[in-house]
Amino acid sequence: MMVCHCHSLTDRDIRSAVDWMRAADPETIITPGKVYRALGKKAECGGCLPLFMDTMRDCDSFEVPDILRGLRRATTKETSDERRRKGHRVP
Template sequence: MIICHCQTITDRDIHAAIDWMRASDPNTIITPGKIYHALGKRADCGGCMPLFLSTMRKNTNLKVPVELTGLRQAPMEGRRHEGRR
């Protein structure tokens, strides 16, 4: 199925790019920009982005690697940030 008419990107292209990126680097964070770059294309009008993202989410290789989950820190409550209050 064609996902992006402007750049002629199909769902198979997206899944193949995700699978290729995950196989080449298991710890990479996969983003739409990286998929466009892997396909040698760039976003044009952005009208396809909701469908593009839902297609990405269907791929089982899109998961964030276990080593990278939970990296968010607790909120900066009561702590000084960059020397400011």
């Protein structure tokens, strides 16, 4: 199935890249940017990213490595807002 029309990437291309990256480094975190780079491409319009992400998640080898699970700490008020003013986001 065609996932990215800008670069003619199929679900098979994405799955192959994810499997290759996992085989090369079992402890890596796989992101869409890394998959694009592994395929020698760059995201252009971004319209494919929801389907791209779903395709990545469906891969058997996509899961987060055991050693990296549970690293997220509970956020506190001090770190959750990163000491920014309340109106730091662009509307």
